[in-house]
Amino acid sequence: MIDVSGLVKIFLEGGREIRPLDGIDFTCERGEFILIVGRSGSGKTTFLNILGGLTQPSSGRVKIDGNEIGKLSDAECSALRFRTIGFVFQFPGLLAPLTALENVTLSSSITGVTPEDPAYARTLLERVGLPGKADTLPAHLSGGELKRVAIARALVNRPSLILADEPTADLDIETEREVMALFREINRSGTTIVMVTHNTELAPFASRVMKMENGNLTEYER
Ligand SMILES: Nc1ncnc2c1ncn2[C@@H]1O[C@H](COP(=O)(O)OP(=O)(O)OP(=O)(O)O)[C@@H](O)[C@H]1O
Ligand SMILES: [Mg+2]
Numbered sequence: 001m002i003d004v005s006g007l008v009k010i011f012l013e014g015g016r017e018i019r020p021l022d023g024i025d026f027t028c029e030r031g032e033f034i035l036i037v038g039r040s041g042s043g044k045t046t047f048l049n050i051l052g053g054l055t056q057p058s059s060g061r062v063k064i065d066g067n068e069i070g071k072l073s074d075a076e077c078s079a080l081r082f083r084t085i086g087f088v089f090q091f092p093g094l095l096a097p098l099t100a101l102e103n104v105t106l107s108s109s110i111t112g113v114t115p116e117d118p119a120y121a122r123t124l125l126e127r128v129g130l131p132g133k134a135d136t137l138p139a140h141l142s143g144g145e146l147k148r149v150a151i152a153r154a155l156v157n158r159p160s161l162i163l164a165d166e167p168t169a170d171l172d173i174e175t176e177r178e179v180m181a182l183f184r185e186i187n188r189s190g191t192t193i194v195m196v197t198h199n200t201e202l203a204p205f206a207s208r209v210m211k212m213e214n215g216n217l218t219e220y221e222r
Pocket of ligand 1: 011038041043045
């Protein structure tokens with residue numbers, strides 16, 4: 001499903017070179033639930049954004065479902081993203097004037113990949129533990145509730161791949177477990193998941209755990 005080779009990302013910041021990704025090779029088979037752990041600043045968000053075609057690598061190759069994303073036009077890359085990938089961003093960025101439900105249905109109404117279906121969006125909000133919050137505005141939701149709306153939003157197009165960036169960062173331990181159990185259930189129903197986090201305690205939920213360190217990705221020793 002994902003095939004990455006020789007991936008390098010270099011940022012220039014104030015004349016200094018930062019190289020968070022320094023020659024990464026990575027494969028993910030359909031059906032895996034891969035957790036990537038790494039310290040703050042190790043390059044986790046950069047890596048996910050490149051996998052999803054949101055950021056261009058400095059060098060190296062990324063294939064999703066056999067498509068080399070560097071060779072796609074912007075329109076083809078967007079289409080691949082809409083059809084295949086659900087993003088859970090580190091900072092959810094919900095639209096303030098829209099309710100929780102409207103934030104969830106928004107991407108299906110824009111992309112047209114799946115018909116806009118408020119009933120399905122409502123069941124997703126229930127699955128993430130937010131029954132009764134469908135008509136609430138983001139300003140009236142807690143940090144953890146915003147995260148859960150963002151998870152529902154990532155699922156609405158029925159993606160085959162979920163890229164999740166610290167999806168449980170603002171949650172209490174109990175809600176964190178519930179959200180991780182939800183991801184595991186989503187994975188068992190056939191969706192591939194790549195999740196990044198600094199929290200090594202999430203390891204038991206994944207089928208494989210890797211570590212991002214010094215620009216490299218290696219198997220994590222549990
Ligand atoms: N657009 C950018 N321009 C310059 N430097 C950047 C940019 N984006 C990220 N970086 C740098 O690249 C490194 C990796 O950042 P990244 O956001 O991928 O880390 P992370 O592992 O997700 O960290 P965290 O756990 O804090 O979210 C950091 O040193 C960061 O400052
Ligand atoms: Mg990050």
